[in-house]
Every structure is written in C-alpha cells, then in structure tokens.
Amino acid sequence: MSHDHAETADCSETLHRIFEYLDGEMTPDETARVALHLANCGPCLAQHDLDLAMKALIKRSCNQETAPDRLRATILSSFTSVRTVSSDGDQVVYREQTQYRIED
Known part of the structure; x- marks a missing residue:
C-alpha cells in the first residue's frame, strides 16, 4: 500500500503519525505531505476518517469528565x-x- 512519491508520505508514515496530523502538531511541510498522501490513498483516508470520528466521539463522551x-x-x-x-x-x-x- 506504499507509494513512491518523494513529495508525499508513504502509508507507514501516514498511519504512524495520523494523530499528529489530526491534532495539528506537524510542520506545514509535513502536513502537506500527509494531506497529499491521504488525497491519493483510499485505505489511509478511511483510517484517517475512522480516527477522526473516534476523537470526536471521545470528546463528546468525556467532555465533562x-x-x-x-x-x-x-x-x-x-x-x-x-x-x-x-x-x-x-x-x-x-x-x-x-x-x-x-x-x-
């Protein structure tokens, strides 16, 4: 599931750093690399969407805790x-x- 584009992150990097991406903790260049990968990789985008939904659910469920x-x-x-x-x-x-x- 890896892509050979120097300007984009590969699947391993993307999935390993997905929460940094979701939390806005990457540099602009790193963010662009991951965003480009997500735009071209359905499986990684699906994992991104799942992790994003999980974060939203946890935030909603634990908001007052x-x-x-x-x-x-x-x-x-x-x-x-x-x-x-x-x-x-x-x-x-x-x-x-x-x-x-x-x-x-």
Missing part, C-alpha cells in the same frame, strides 16, 4: 520530547524529560 490530579501528573511525567536538529548534514538528537509532581 476530568482526570484526577494524580493521574494527570503520572501521564505528564511520562512525556518525553525529542528534538532532532540537523547541522551540516549530521543528525543530533536531544532528549528532554519534564517531571511534574502533585503534592499530597
């Missing part, structure tokens, strides 16, 4: 951001971890 403070802190403390910087063709990966703590 809030997570307990301890759960939110646990989830937030597990986040790790990874930033890739290219300098003279070399890839340098920086890893950052943010810790959150809720006092008893």
Whole structure:
C-alpha cells in the first residue's frame, strides 16, 4: 500500500503519525505531505476518517469528565520530547524529560 512519491508520505508514515496530523502538531511541510498522501490513498483516508470520528466521539463522551490530579501528573511525567536538529548534514538528537509532581 506504499507509494513512491518523494513529495508525499508513504502509508507507514501516514498511519504512524495520523494523530499528529489530526491534532495539528506537524510542520506545514509535513502536513502537506500527509494531506497529499491521504488525497491519493483510499485505505489511509478511511483510517484517517475512522480516527477522526473516534476523537470526536471521545470528546463528546468525556467532555465533562476530568482526570484526577494524580493521574494527570503520572501521564505528564511520562512525556518525553525529542528534538532532532540537523547541522551540516549530521543528525543530533536531544532528549528532554519534564517531571511534574502533585503534592499530597
């Protein structure tokens, strides 16, 4: 199900990053690559539509629910951001971890 177009994402990339796309967390170039792929790939578009509907259902169903403070802190403390910087063709990966703590 993969396409060989340099300007478009392949199926694997698209499906792996679909929630980043749906949440608007991609760069404009990445967004354009995925959008172009979705416009030309029925199976990936179907998965996109399913994920979009699922997100809407969860938002509607859980709109008035809030997570307990301890759960939110646990989830937030597990986040790790990874930033890739290219300098003279070399890839340098920086890893950052943010810790959150809720006092008893």
